[in-house]
Amino acid sequence: MAKTIEPHYDNLIIGFGKGGKTLAAWLAKKGEQVSLVEKSDKMYGGACINVACIPTKALIKKAEEKMPYQKAYGLKNELTSFLRELNYDNVEKLPAATVITGEASFVTANEVLVKIIGKDKGEKRITANRIFINTGSQPFVPPIPGIDTAKNVYTSISLLEQSTLPEKLVIIGGGFIGLEFADMYAKFGAEVTVLDSADEFLPQEDEDVADEVYKVLTSRKINIVTAATVQKVENTEGDKVKVEYKDKTGETVSLQASALLIATGRKPMTEGLNLEAAGIRTDKKGYIEVDESLKTNVHNIWALGDINGGPQFTYISLDDFRIVRDQLSDADYTTVEQRKQVASSVFITPPLAHIGLREREAVEKGYEIKVAKLPATSVVRARIDCNTSGLLKTVVDKKTNKILGCILFCTGANEMINTIQVAINCGLDYQEVRDTIYTHPSMTEAFNDLYAQI
Incomplete structure (x- = not known):
């Protein structure tokens, strides 16, 4: 039996992205009534699962395996369908949570009109004590003549x-x-x-x-x-x-x-939200303005993930959830100012991963630096994997021996960079990374050789 949609909730979350869905589950498990509104049944779980990180990485992996495109395409769809259903069930199964498929539009700072999609088509006015916007971003199409009318x-x-x-x-x-x-x-x-x-x-x-x-x-x-x-x-x-x-x-x-x-590039997904009715401010690019606590200028409304104009990564949306969670539970991690350095990866082959300052950036900031480089071809694991393309590079503060940045363009870089992220955020000297015992043969043991050059 379908759950009755109540007109008032403790919490309303607009958008099924990483931050929103995680927050919905956390609140519901605490016993707070939560409504999670998503405008498309093809987007349960958010962009990452359905149209971004997961499908692209699945295709990239199959391309590396030399799988024919059409077969890889079918497997990609199977994966995204499975994850979409799993994410929907993980929220909807919770007694205090209700997933509504429909388009949300603000009426006031506490009231939202939802145009419901599907068999229960109609409109529903929902009020909530707290509202969280997690609608994400979408591709930006520049105003090039013919681009809107041309096929393909x-x-x-x-x-x-x-x-x-x-x-x-x-x-x-x-x-x-x-x-x-x-x-x-x-x-x-x-x-x-x-x-x-x-x-x-x-x-x-x-x-x-x-x-x-x-x-x-x-x-x-x-x-x-x-x-x-x-x-x-x-x-x-x-x-x-x-x-x-x-x-x-x-x-x-x-x-x-x-x-x-x-x-x-990308642009904020705010169409139809009618933010003006709630008095929510946006910046020049249309992203929702938030303070260090991810609150909008309206006291009961937060914005999580891409929509708030921060770094556009799924793991940042998840970290936005942690900031909101700690605010609501009187814990310690309550502002983006407490966020430490974050790594990123580009999933070309081999991957390109980065954290911190590049050499040029460190010099421009006035650091005295030491730089080390290592060709990927010198790493035994890269030879075993038959992928010796690339370069490993790191920048160290000459005065403090702290790692300022690292750029890895090699097989396994997307995993390796997390080790450097921990080292930087824990304030470790580069010698700690240099002298750590790593498993063999692994790509991570390349850090023994890279940092030995400092």
């Missing part, structure tokens, strides 16, 4: 829904999302061109790291064009999509492709 133009979400591998793929955007898709589709056999508006490839990285990544990606016949300014998009005969851009010399160049991926 995709975002990172819609391209994942295509069961056929594009023979030729053009990607607008040379950031991390664009590079992940470029590398993945190239490994499946697509001919890939990346149009990057930046003058330099990966300009935020140190030159030696960027050069190494460039070398690896172009070795897979990925064509990377920097300083490319896209002028227009249109279709040609046979539903091919044509992209016209100006190169660094100002010359106009045309490319034809089977598909065009727009990977030019």
